Structure formats: structure tokens, C-alpha cells
Amino acid sequence: MEANEINAMYESMGISRKVLALAEEVEASLKERFLAIDETAEYNQLKVIKAMQKNRVSDIHFAATTGYGYNDLGRDTLESVYADAFHGESALVRPQLMSGTHALHVALSGNLRPGDELLSPVGKPYDTLEEVIGIRESAGSLKEYGVVYRQVDLLPDGSFDYDGIRAAINEKTKLVTIQRSKGYATRPTLSVERIGELIAFVKSVKPDVICMVDNCYGEFVERIEPTDVGADMIVGSLIKNPGGGLAPIGGYIVGKQECIDQASYRLSAPGLGKEVGASLGLNQQLFQGFFLSPTVVAGALKGAIFAANIYEKLGFSVVPNGTEPRYDIIQAVTLKTAEGVIAFCQGIQAAAPVDSYVSPEPWDMPGYDAPVIMAAGAFVQGSSIELSADGPIKPPYAVYFQGGLTWYHAKLGIMMSVEKMAQAGLIEL
Numbered sequence: 405m406e407a408n409e410i411n412a413m414y415e416s417m418g419i420s421r422k423v424l425a426l427a428e429e430v431e432a433s434l435k436e437r438f439l440a441i442d443e444t445a446e447y448n449q450l451k452v453i454k455a456m457q458k459n460r461v462s463d464i465h466f467a468a469t470t471g472y473g474y475n476d477l478g479r480d481t482l483e484s485v486y487a488d489a490f491h492g493e494s495a496l497v498r499p500q501l502m503s504g505t506h507a508l509h510v511a512l513s514g515n516l517r518p519g520d521e522l523l524s525p526v527g528k529p530y531d532t533l534e535e536v537i538g539i540r541e542s543a544g545s546l547k548e549y550g551v552v553y554r555q556v557d558l559l560p561d562g563s564f565d566y567d568g569i570r571a572a573i574n575e576k577t578k579l580v581t582i583q584r585s586k587g588y589a590t591r592p593t594l595s596v597e598r599i600g601e602l603i604a605f606v607k608s609v610k611p612d613v614i615c616m617v618d619n620c621y622g623e624f625v626e627r628i629e630p631t632d633v634g635a636d637m638i639v640g641s642l643i644k645n646p647g648g649g650l651a652p653i654g655g656y657i658v659g660k661q662e663c664i665d666q667a668s669y670r671l672s673a674p675g676l677g678k679e680v681g682a683s684l685g686l687n688q689q690l691f692q693g694f695f696l697s698p699t700v701v702a703g704a705l706k707g708a709i710f711a712a713n714i715y716e717k718l719g720f721s722v723v724p725n726g727t728e729p730r731y732d733i734i735q736a737v738t739l740k741t742a743e744g745v746i747a748f749c750q751g752i753q754a755a756a757p758v759d760s761y762v763s764p765e766p767w768d769m770p771g772y773d774a775p776v777i778m779a780a781g782a783f784v785q786g787s788s789i790e791l792s793a794d795g796p797i798k799p800p801y802a803v804y805f806q807g808g809l810t811w812y813h814a815k816l817g818i819m820m821s822v823e824k825m826a827q828a829g830l831i832e833l
């Protein structure tokens with residue numbers, strides 16, 4: 405196909421020639437990086453196929469179970485596939501884990517007991533975890549159950565405060581929670597290698613402490629996962645990376661047998677654990693989504709890098725910047741004004757396959773402390789492996805952009821966001 409035929413198509417969808425020219429220039433500069441992303445996807449694709457072959461995945465595993473879900477062969481096999489692909493001993497991969505926050509709550513509350521201490525050595529955790537832990541007063545929090553929370557912030561240069569961490573660990577410290585992705589913070593995302601260094605340090609101070617990693621948005625970005633560098637549990641959401649866009653719901657916890665068993669008694673009930681939980685006909689989507697995840701993550705990463713380079717060129721500060729290595733699929737762009745955040749999100753929405761005709765507005769979302777605007781024209785509600793953008797309406801007016809089931813869709817969304825910013829008079833092209 406002629407390049408100008410593609411451009412005519414873009415123009416018919418509302419992308420101006422100036423934005424097209426900018427996009428072409430930026431994309432041309434990213435060839436080598438895109439190649440490296442494709443190679444990581446190839447490696448991770450093989451990792452998933454290998455785990456599926458080892459577990460002899462077969463179409464009988466796609467059958468639905470109902471009721472208690474005893475002997476759900478598909479569910480048990482899916483959990484073995486996750487455990488093998490992520491190099492853990494055991495896994496919980498369930499539609500009954502309703503979100504990432506729920507999976508993290510199950511992992512924490514299943515493994516902590518009254519009087520235990522929970523430590524975050526990487527600063528404040530993701531917003532919704534504040535209420536789970538009780539950092540913000542909340543009914544049913546871990547704090548109400550007598551779990552004490554301690555936090556050691558990263559040093560101003562982003563490095564670990566090893567002295568502070570050593571001082572915070574004591575005989576009551578039971579579990580250390582490490583968030584891989586930056587979430588709604590502007591600190592850098594941690595590489596798996598750095599997470600490994602932190603875990604090694606924590607275990608050198610107290611060998612029996614459980615190290616849990618909130619792995620949201622990190623899966624398949626690198627060739628190793630935190631379980632490869634000593635994490636006892638990794639936790640994430642299936643409507644982010646590992647669901648590959650096909651999982652309609654779910655979360656996972658992968659790691660040491662004992663940690664997973666403890667979590668399972670909290671998810672279902674003491675004595676029942678992993679033995680119950682019908683898969684309701686979702687197994688095939690969960691297997692197939694996991695199979696697609698490495699390439700979907702690659703598309704999302706390309707979109708994030710493309711966005712970083714475009715917005716950097718337009719004079720905005722972006723985290724990560726246009727050239728630095730990537731450890732998650734999130735791109736933060738500081739747009740400096742509320743209008744900028746809104747225009748950006750409206751552009752992402754306008755490029756969506758679903759609900760492209762609606763215009764997102766900020767709202768008071770449960771679990772967050774400022775109004776949040778969210779753009780998502782998603783097949784699965786709230787899915788953020790699908791192209792989506794969100795930002796709290798508060799300084800520094802940063803928008804967090806992620807996902808894209810295909811690179812082409814991510815590209816269109818970013819071009820449309822630039823178009824909306826230009827139309828609102830917020831940028832000069």
C-alpha cells in the first residue's frame with residue numbers, strides 16, 4: 405500500500421497533515437527500539453508456549469464449570485501455566501479475584517496476622533492500597549485487624565534508603581511490599597534487576613520475611629519477572645498485561661506454595677483454599693489472553709515510547725523520557741494544566757473502537773483522593789491493557805497513558821491526543 409493511501413485514511417479520521425508529519429518523523433527515529441521490543445516479545449512468547457506445552461493444555465481445559473467448581477481441570481491447569489511461565493511454585497488465577505486491588509488485598513490479608521508489620525521500602529503504594537492497608541482510614545482495612553504499616557521512602561535521587569530500610573525491619577516485620585510500577589507517582593518504575601537487589605538486601609537483614617511485588621503493568625515488559633530474582637509472591641490484574649485484552653475479569657498471585665495457600669484460604673475460606681471456585685466458562689479467554697499477552701504488551705510499549713518522544717518534542721516533561729529503558733507500560737506526561745489533561749484524554753477517547761463518540765469528564769472515583777478523568781473506549785470495562793489514559797485533576801496535572809491492544813491503535817490514539825491539544829490551543833504545531 406502507498407504511504408499516501410494510509411495518510412489519506414488518517415486524514416479522513418481527523419488527523420491533520422501537521423500531526424501526520426510529526427508522527428512520521430518520530431516513528432522513523434524509533435526503528436531500533438521497536439526491534440528490541442519485538443525481540444523481548446518473541447522470547448516471552450516462547451516462554452508462554454513452553455509453559456502451555458509442558459502442562460499439556462488441551463481443549464478439555466476450556467470447558468466451563470459451575471457451582472463449587474470442584475476438580476476444575478482447566479482452572480488448575482491455567483494456574484500451573486502461570487506458575488511455570490513466571491517461575492513460581494504455585495498460582496491463584498481466578499475470575500473471583502475481581503481486580504488488582506482485590507488480588508493484592510487477598511495476598512496481604514492472607515499472609516498477615518494481627519501484630520505483624522507490613523513494610524513498603526519504596527514509598528507510598530498505589531492509591532487504592534492506601535485504604536486496603538489503612539494509611540487512609542477505611543472500614544475493613546488491615547490496620548483494623550491489627551497489622552501495623554511502615555514505610556521507607558526512596559531517596560531524592562530515586563535510590564533505596566538502605567539504612568532506613570534496615571532500621572525499619574524488626575522482629576514483627578512479616579511482609580515487605582514492593583511496587584514495580586510508578587502508579588500515580590512520578591518516581592521511576594523499578595527494573596526487575598533493582599527489585600532483585602532490594603529483595604536480596606531485605607532477606608540479608610531478615611531471611612524469613614515475605615517479599616511481595618505488586619507486578620501491575622510490568623508483566624512481559626522484560627524477559628524476567630520478580631519471581632526470577634527472589635520475590636515470594638507477585639500479584640497483578642488480568643485486565644492489565646497478562647490478560648492480553650481477552651480476559652474479561654480476574655487477578656493472579658504467583659509464588660511460593662505456602663504464600664499462595666495462605667492467600668487461597670482468604671480468597672475462599674479456611675479449609676477450602678484452591679479447591680473451590682468455578683471458572684464459569686472463562687478459561688479459554690484466560691488461556692488465550694495469556695498467550696497473546698507478550699505481543700500485546702509489545703504494542704503497548706511501542707505506543708508508550710512513541711508518546712514519550714512526541715510529547716517531549718512538543719516541550720512537555722515525560723516520565724520515562726524518550727530514550728530511557730522501559731520497565732512498565734505506563735507513560736506519564738505532565739501537561740501542566742487541567743485543560744491539557746482533559747484534551748489529552750478526549751483525544752484518546754476519540755480514537756477508540758468503542759464509545760469514540762463520548763467525551764470523558766473528571767469524576768470522584770472511589771478509592772482516589774482527587775477527581776480523576778479516564779479515557780477508555782474499551783471492550784472490557786476499565787481495562788488498561790486497552791488504550792487508556794487517566795489523570796487526577798491536581799498538580800502537576802500529569803496524565804498516565806497506557807495500553808493499546810495493537811500498536812496501530814496506540815499510534816492513532818496518540819496522534820488524536822496531539823490533535824485535540826492543538827485544537828484547544830494548548831500547543832503550537
Ligand SMILES: *Cc1c(COP(=O)(O)O)cnc(C)c1O
Nearest residue numbers: 503504505530585587618620641
Ligand atoms: C492498577 C494497579 C493496581 C490496582 O489494580 P486495579 O485492578 O485497578 O484494582 C495496584 N497497583 C498498581 C501499581 C497498579 O498499577
